[in-house]
Amino acid sequence: MFDILMRILFSLLSLFYIASIFILAGSPVVHTLSQFNPYSLLHIPLYGTLAFLLIFSMVPIARGSKDPSIQPGRDSARPRSKGTAGLTARLFVAGAIAWVVGIFDEVHQLSVPGREGSVSDVILDMVGIAIALFLCFVLFKTRVLNNPNKPAQPNKIIR
DSSP states (O other), X not given: OHHHHHHHHHHHHHHHHHHHXXXXXXXXXXXXXXXXXXXXXXXXXXXXXXXXXXXXXXXOOOXXXXXXXXXXXXXXXXXXXXXXXXXXXXXXXXXXXXXXXHHHHHHHHTTSTTOOOOHHHHHHHHHHHHHHHHHHHHHHHHHHHTXXXXXXXXXXXXX
């Protein structure tokens, strides 16, 4: 139940975040921030955050250490839960959604007075998304490898 509530929460946060990106595109806040952002580098954390929200709306989040969110697929002693199958595919889908939002945001900016869309902004969006995907992939894989519920491997003694 906790897993479902967390997915709903992150899905709602993702939708709110996407709506905020489009609504704030023409606000005076963006014009003020542009003075401190000459190379549009704020696109990296903006879309990295969006990618994190989308990832956590798709990948189960465990509660406590007894139920790890991503279980190793090759461990036949423990059944794999339905919610954790296809981690790579879920990360790809989350990244693709964030990337499409970035493209639509740049197209939307073409119709906003005082703003312009650019390919370089989409590339910066992709950098932020890639960083978020990489960090989540490493986080989930590390969590699997350091799973305390995993059966202990016997130490090999080399003589």
